Amino acid sequence: MNDPHDPYETTETHVERLLGRALNSFELPDSTVERLETALAHSSALHSSHHSSTLHRSTYRHTYLLADGTALSLWELVHNGGRDGAEHHELYADEAEATLAASRLPVTFDGEWGVERSGVLSNDPDDELENDLEVLTALLSRPVPRQPRMYVPDNSADHARRVLRRAENADRPGEETAHRLRVAFAHHITQAFGRQCPVEGRDAGFTLYEHAFLLLDGSEMSLWEVEHTATPDGRHMCEVYEDENTAREAMESRARVR
Known part of the structure; x- marks a missing residue:
């Protein structure tokens, strides 16, 4: 299953778009980026989300099937927790890192x-x-x-x-x-x-x-x-x-x- 927002998007284009919009893509291990270059197919799913009057935050799991038959997952955090209130994308190779980054966002309950x-x-x-x-x-x-x-x-x-x-x-x-x-x-x-x-x-x-x-x-x-x-x-x-x-x-x- 490809990205639900664009079912006709190729995996190569999906990877490029994901890395291009992430503010911290440079922090991903080189080995992870190299493995992504061999991705043959991908699936994206919403993992968790939080919405309040001030904060909108969602975490997505992107899973890739690689040429060697193994699978690789990336965790994307999408939020408006910056000072400008605009939508930001962050990318992590580990679920725990994405969860920790999400927990550090300012939360205002209403x-x-x-x-x-x-x-x-x-x-x-x-x-x-x-x-x-x-x-x-x-x-x-x-x-x-x-x-x-x-x-x-x-x-x-x-x-x-x-x-x-x-x-x-x-x-x-x-x-x-x-x-x-x-x-x-x-x-x-x-x-x-x-x-x-x-x-x-x-x-x-x-x-x-x-x-x-x-x-x-x-x-x-x-x-x-x-x-x-x-x-x-x-x-x-x-x-x-x-x-x-x-x-x-x-x-x-x-x-x-x-």
């Missing part, structure tokens, strides 16, 4: 998610930190607006396995949960929260995802994934929990580290 700051402005960094923590705590305490789930059969059992495998927290779901998810045949991913917050003098990104799975017996089961950069070296870290409240408490705990 409606039920809206939080306003009030009071006297202060130049004291501690006061600014307290304000940010108050906003984060207020957001974390709000329930996720439930949206209809659109389950997609897409190797869901393997998706669940990969989510559990990248979890680094000691209290991550155990073997019983992993066993149940082996019969998942469809899943739906929702971003429940996203924000940057100062932690120990630097900005850290926090994102919460719900991975909802439909099992063969008709039951549903969710994993709650926290992705953040509140680590000593600022690296990206994933934590996975079995319920939303525990995941939100973990985020708040991370955000309050001084």
Whole structure:
């Protein structure tokens, strides 16, 4: 399947257009670009999206069939998070890098998610930190607006396995949960929260995802994934929990580290 926006576009033209519009295409490994030159066919699909009154952000997965029979995927982040408000394209060779880049975009929630700051402005960094923590705590305490789930059969059992495998927290779901998810045949991913917050003098990104799975017996089961950069070296870290409240408490705990 070719690009849904232009089903007659050749793979060669698609690659050229993708690389040409990406602001950071020069950061892609040379080996990746060289492999793309042998692409024979491609498929593009929307991976995730977020839309608010101020921010529009979507992530696409572009998969290519290469001449040697292997497949290569690129992750494209499309957003209007720049200062000019124009649409920007960024390209990543790894899903985790694209997710981290998306989490660093400024997010302003409206409606039920809206939080306003009030009071006297202060130049004291501690006061600014307290304000940010108050906003984060207020957001974390709000329930996720439930949206209809659109389950997609897409190797869901393997998706669940990969989510559990990248979890680094000691209290991550155990073997019983992993066993149940082996019969998942469809899943739906929702971003429940996203924000940057100062932690120990630097900005850290926090994102919460719900991975909802439909099992063969008709039951549903969710994993709650926290992705953040509140680590000593600022690296990206994933934590996975079995319920939303525990995941939100973990985020708040991370955000309050001084």
